[in-house]
Amino acid sequence: MTDTTSEHLPVLLDETVAALSVKPDGIYIDGTFGRGGHARAVLAQLSDNGCLLGLDKDPAAIKAAQSLASQDSRFSIEQCSFADLTTAVSSRLWQGQVDGILLDIGVSSPQLDVAERGFSFQKDGPLDMRMDPDSGISAAEWLATADMDDIATVIKTLGEERYGKRIARAIVETREQSPILTTRQLAVLVDKASPSRERNKHPATRTFQAIRIHINNELEDLKVALDQALDALAIGGRLVVISFHSLEDRIVKRFFRDEAKGDDLPPDFPIRADQLNPRVKIIGKAIKASEQELAVNPRARSAVLRVVEKLA
């Protein structure tokens, strides 16, 4: 597999480092190493006593991280989902001691750019879409066997695609003739099944997003990771999350809001707001990319960064 572009421009880089409020001697976790843009910026703030653990599901990201780990003893890497954060943290005896955790969720540019990964409707390749191609089932395998109603639900809910039912029907009719094995086959099929077009958006955009999120269990992993991240943090530690679409951002926003509110008691319960045991304090407002950043990295357009600090 050729990784022709292996470039990934980290989004909201300065904002992320500022949000983590890096302590030189601190313990940090980058739960989505990718190509290490954010990780390198955090390492640049750490002293010789600080350390950073990177996680990623993707073997190509792990390879890039191993090269960094061989040059910098403050950095280590583990191939796992960020939904297994507790295991990674406990095995290092770091529970409750981590000073900052970053989750820059979604896909990396190399994942989209390498046709063989099967993430992109713009490049023809095997319909895979797994962040870790050695685990779980590929998009092609799922589409070959899934129930039409399940496919429709995934496309409608995870892609926010109003033609989910039509597209699911077209998938099932097509697979009865011949298997859907490539990204181009799926993109053409979705295009034909979509009765109308959105401006500046390929008709398969939403369907590809939906199938990718489903295949990688992205929203469930995010929910699990947010909770585990708060357990891992030291008091005063920061959790920084960058999300790329509304479904992810909604999960992050609600989780932060609920944890900042504290115990869920009836509104007339005789207790003051400060006695509700909030787990976190929300730091600032959601941050979006500046015009200057968008000029060099249009992919940052949908990025939203949110930050909380652990209180208890």
Ligand SMILES: C[S@@+](CC[C@H](N)C(=O)[O-])C[C@H]1O[C@@H](n2cnc3c(N)ncnc32)[C@H](O)[C@@H]1O
């Ligand atoms: C947007 S990229 C991160 C880019 C990175 N911040 C950088 O500067 O290069 C997202 C990365 O998270 C990884 N990823 C997505 N979901 C994951 C999960 N549940 N567990 C671990 N890694 C995940 C992807 O494989 C991808 O490499």
